Amino acid sequence: MNWNPRSNLSRRSLLVGGAAFLAAGAMIGRVSAAAQAGTAIRLIAKPARVPLVGGHRDATDVWAYNGSVPGPELRFRQGQRLRIAVENQLAEETTVHWHGVRTPNAMDGVPFLTQKPIAPGETFAYEFDLPDAGTFWYHPHHRSFEQVGRGLYGPLIVEELEPIQVDRDVTWVLDDWRLLPDARIRDDFGGFMDMSHAGRIGNTVTINGRVPQAFSVRSGERLRLRLVNAANARIFGLQFEGHRSKVIALDGQPVEPHEPENRRIVLGPAQRADLVIDMTGAPGATHAVFDRFSQGSAYKLVDLAYSAEPPIRAEPLDAPLRLADNPLPELDLAAAERHEVAFGGGMMGGGMMEGMMSETMSGGTMEGMMGGGMMEGMMGGMSDGKIWTINGVSMIGHLDTPFLTLRRGGSHVLAMRNSTSFHHPIHFHGHAFRVLSRNGEPTVHREWRDTVLMAPDERVEIAFVADNPGDWMIHCHILEHLAAGMMGTIRI
Ligand code: C2O
Numbered sequence: 057m058n059w060n061p062r063s064n065l066s067r068r069s070l071l072v073g074g075a076a077f078l079a080a081g082a083m084i085g086r087v088s089a090a091a092q093a094g095t096a097i098r099l100i101a102k103p104a105r106v107p108l109v110g111g112h113r114d115a116t117d118v119w120a121y122n123g124s125v126p127g128p129e130l131r132f133r134q135g136q137r138l139r140i141a142v143e144n145q146l147a148e149e150t151t152v153h154w155h156g157v158r159t160p161n162a163m164d165g166v167p168f169l170t171q172k173p174i175a176p177g178e179t180f181a182y183e184f185d186l187p188d189a190g191t192f193w194y195h196p197h198h199r200s201f202e203q204v205g206r207g208l209y210g211p212l213i214v215e216e217l218e219p220i221q222v223d224r225d226v227t228w229v230l231d232d233w234r235l236l237p238d239a240r241i242r243d244d245f246g247g248f249m250d251m252s253h254a255g256r257i258g259n260t261v262t263i264n265g266r267v268p269q270a271f272s273v274r275s276g277e278r279l280r281l282r283l284v285n286a287a288n289a290r291i292f293g294l295q296f297e298g299h300r301s302k303v304i305a306l307d308g309q310p311v312e313p314h315e316p317e318n319r320r321i322v323l324g325p326a327q328r329a330d331l332v333i334d335m336t337g338a339p340g341a342t343h344a345v346f347d348r349f350s351q352g353s354a355y356k357l358v359d360l361a362y363s364a365e366p367p368i369r370a371e372p373l374d375a376p377l378r379l380a381d382n383p384l385p386e387l388d389l390a391a392a393e394r395h396e397v398a399f400g401g402g403m404m405g406g407g408m409m410e411g412m413m414s415e416t417m418s419g420g421t422m423e424g425m426m427g428g429g430m431m432e433g434m435m436g437g438m439s440d441g442k443i444w445t446i447n448g449v450s451m452i453g454h455l456d457t458p459f460l461t462l463r464r465g466g467s468h469v470l471a472m473r474n475s476t477s478f479h480h481p482i483h484f485h486g487h488a489f490r491v492l493s494r495n496g497e498p499t500v501h502r503e504w505r506d507t508v509l510m511a512p513d514e515r516v517e518i519a520f521v522a523d524n525p526g527d528w529m530i531h532c533h534i535l536e537h538l539a540a541g542m543m544g545t546i547r548i
């Protein structure tokens with residue numbers, strides 16, 4: 057079966073200010089801000105049924121935005137104002153977080169910290185400017201281990217005022233599902249094993265909400281590929297056989313164009329990478345894309361299937377790849393204040409006892425509130441669900457007291473240490489930060505990011521200017537770790 061992204065388009069219809077709008081050539085349903093002339097976009101979170109697995113297999117019941125997984129690809133221009141009304145047609149509360157966008161605090165979508173959760177039947181209007189161009193995404197921040205896990209997420213693309221020259225601009229939202237043989241989602245969210253180990257890893261990987269067969273390309277074309285990892289817990293390590301790719305942006309922020317280390321693009325949960333790939337294969341050729349993050353479990357993600365048409369150009373396009381930087385505040389490292397942040401807990405780690413001994417669950421209904429499924433699987437001492445820690449504290453329920461208060465306008469270094477036996481993609485809200493060093497070694501690209509993947513026992517230094525006032529979350533984006541305590545608040 058040929059998996060042509062364009063063929064999906066006619067099946068999607070999106071509400072844009074009440075009118076159906078479809079853009080030609082889109083990978084997934086696109087909502088273009090330019091097309092809606094001032095009316096707010098409506099995003100409706102509700103149950104839906106989608107053909108994740110495809111073929112003659114059954115469709116899957118999911119929770120989705122506007123009936124599709126991923127939700128509509130929201131497209132804006134840098135500097136535009138985003139206005140989106142989110143309507144909750146789920147049977148439980150929700151919110152939307154605009155991951156990686158430097159929003160005002162009140163628009164950040166964190167229940168109880170920045171807004172009241174949106175009750176079933178209610179609508180919340182999000183409205184803010186988009187200072188940065190890049191590849192971002194949106195998802196709920198309430199019981200996200202289940203809401204995101206059931207399909208609530210979508211890409212948010214902010215186009216540069218002067219985009220680089222490519223033949224196609226394509227988004228791949230990657231996800232990982234735990235499906236039963238009949239394609240239903242296995243209903244075991246919040247299980248103790250997942251919470252205390254590597255998170256809810258699934259058995260079925262999708263690109264843009266479909267199990268991919270082949271991705272059609274044409275010889276000679278230049279692709280900009282925007283990768284988004286929307287999985288709860290799976291870390292991807294993508295290799296494009298027979299092709300060289302250049303990374304041009306990470307988490308939406310431009311970086312000096314470079315080949316990825318070991319020709320492998322590593323994406324922790326919530327991370328993004330923008331690649332430029334020249335389709336240098338011959339007409340009719342097929343090349344595999346593998347996920348080789350973990351040695352033991354490599355698998356073929358998809359085939360690049362070349363059409364038989366002749367190459368569209370003889371030589372690869374000779375055009376610049378460097379994107380213009382976003383208007384991020386410059387660091388003053390000489391004057392920066394330094395703060396230690398330690399991530400602990402989990403199974404197989406020294407911090408485990410800490411979590412078991414900590415005081416009883418404080419109640420509350422945020423990320424930390426988990427369904428009965430978790431409680432059943434509990435072992436005695438960890439029955440309060442406090443499994444992971446930041447600076448010794450396992451945060452369950454409402455986020456209230458910040459563990460750090462930063463001087464506004466100053467430069468700050470977070471010296472982070474992963475004292476556990478697991479990877480953690482650590483996300484900080486409301487800012488972009490530079491990754492300065494890993495285990496004491498300066499990073500090659502000093503890349504800006506909003507989510508940094510920390511390996512077991514790794515030390516990572518990040519730095520940013522605390523220019524966005526408010527209470528901001530910092531947390532692990534393995535959503536089971538988030539729910540089991542690995543979150544905290546930094547006040548600016
Ligand atoms: Cu992508 Cu705090 O979230």
Ligand code: CU
Binds near residue numbers: 479480
């Ligand atoms: Cu984690």
